[in-house]
Amino acid sequence: MRATMRRGLSTAVAALLVGGLAVACGGDDGDDSGSGTIELTVDVFGEFGYDQLYKQYEASHPNIKIKQRKVSTLDDYKPRLQQWIATGSGAGDVVGIEEGLLPTYMQQSGKFVNLFDHGGKELEKNFLPWKWQMGVTPDGKQLVGLGTDIGPLGMCYRKDLFKAAGLPTERDEVSKLWPTWDAFLSTGQKFQQKQPKTKWLDGPTALLRATVLQGAGSGPGYSYFDKSNNLVFETNPSVKQAFDTVLKFEQAKLTADMSIFTPPWQTALKRDTFATLPCPSWMLGGIEEFSGEHGKGKWDVATVPGGSGYWGGSWLAVPKQTKHPKEAAELAKFLSSPQGQIGAFKDKNTFPSSPQAAQDPAVAEAKSPYFNDAPTGKIFSDMAAQVKPVHLGPKNEDVRQAVENVLIAVGQGKVKPEEAWSKAVEEAEKAAR
């Protein structure tokens, strides 16, 4: 009898627990499926330029409502996405995945919907071949992500400050000032003498990302990790060269020692803190957002020193945890379609990874009013045509952060320039562990 009672008691406790869990889990079942509308959440970071596209999609799909969650920096977005994907809950129905994060998620493609099952096969012709290929698993069986933008490089500069320093101000002449990074350095020194209160560049981090990817693209096709994902930070000559280039700018005190999208950097854009900024196409949206009225008509875009290159670019994926895989896949297809990419470019200058979109007059002939009517379409199309893809390892972002920290510390006077390389090697090895 006692045993029965105990069993009864434990059953009661179990029932209570299960009930509690059921209640707890049922809580977020909020999409009013009764009324037939489906709410889709899109998770992005930085500037994707989708606001108009959402409205357009909602108008043509009355049963869909779209909610966007945006995080301003990629480094803040990374851990959130990681938790959502690992725990199997919390992620949006469509998530943006940056090129640095994509290799990590490719390792567990099972957490994402196979877009081949949703008519992805026909879309291949819509994308640059390498952009398409990076979104497919190595065995070619699963389409994890659809390409959004690529980040062909330009160089943004402050026209008004150039004028004050007696430098040319027209973008073609400005581009001629710096065929190479060494020329860019010596122009910077001239500028710095005339304008001691404004720094030439924003800081070491944007410069490092641009030069590393540039060097990798024109060289071996990989940067910190080789194509079998071994850390080659120390032995890859293109990395060493990029690092030394950045170090030269630091030693010449030509940068404001800031990191992109950090609060001091955002504040600096509202003041005359720096005169140039390496500009992948999507950076234009960031400048416009943070420089605001202060920078309107003062910024312009020239070509980047050192030849072709790109930085950044993303994919859209549908996590398997979504309750509406079909609708989410449709939305991802729409946003990454040539039409969607054109819309995003119009809004935030994110340059399309779709050749059809890039050739469309809306992109190819586009001018940016905020940037003195710079022909952004032409500048970035020319660059995009020469871009060669760069392989990134799964731990690429961790190594990148660690190496950037060393360069920031050099700027802060805490690491001596001659010790910077060995410190960077040490930090890179720890980060790639």
Next chain:
Amino acid sequence: MATDLRPGRKGRRPAPPDGPPAARRTWRARLARLDVKGAPYAFISPFYLVFLIFGAFPLVYTLWVSLHDWGLASGEREWVGLDNYEYLLTDGDFWHATVNTLGIFALSTIPQLIIAMFLASQLNRTMRAPTLFRIGMVAPLITSTAAVAIVFAQLFDHDYGFVNWGLDLIGIGPIDWQVSRGWSWAAIATMVNWRWTGYNTLIFLAAMQAIPKDLYEAAAIDGASRIRQFWQITVPLLRPTIIFTVIISTIGGLQLFTEPVLFSVDTPNKMDGGALHQFQTITMYMFDNAFGDDRYGYGATVAWALFLMIIVFSLLNFLFIRRTGGAK
């Protein structure tokens, strides 16, 4: 000997069962007994059930995770035994973070408790509008930590910050609050102190008000000064309260997270605590490993090390405070 007021066992025990009616009696008696003996446990059980789910289970689960090479993003999961702990012992970054945490802890807890004690003894005197001043003490506590940290990070900004502006006025050059290890600790400790001093003051004040007034009167008649009264009466009688605040501060101090994270504005990754990790605390290191660098297993190892460290430090502080108090 104390009188036992509990219902006696012998008195209630029913007659030996002989037949069906007796059996039923036994059943009811048993229920009654269960009611008396089991009820207290049933009433306190919600706490333990909640603790079991949200306290004990995560603890054990974290231990389990820490024995693996486990990556959330990569999906990797491999049993490695104590390898993570072995690495931890020689991990320079972990010990660097430990020193940072202890440094900030010392800079925040010690001044904080001393100031709180002083403020409490002042508030304990007869004064006008005592409630206003006492409520005022908790005002910083009800402000959100994030808001506090953002405002303080701006105050301590190198170029446009209020603190450096003030220092400039009195002829001291700007201090690089974010960059220097010592100054960044001081800046973060200031945030913590600003927020928690009032809380500790109120706790001390409540304890002080429980001390009978006649003790002070008697001491005053004997000619003891106010200062002497404070040291000989207030402090010894406050010992349990001091132990409480020290332990709570230890736990809070070693888990310091939000303030340094939001103070971190120079590096792209907020969890780095500065380019050279000059103010990265243990919890930030844990978070960065688990969710930033995709080393969930190692993050769990750091969590367990922190857990053990808190126990050890709480014990040490407890013994230390009891000792010093006991010597009086």
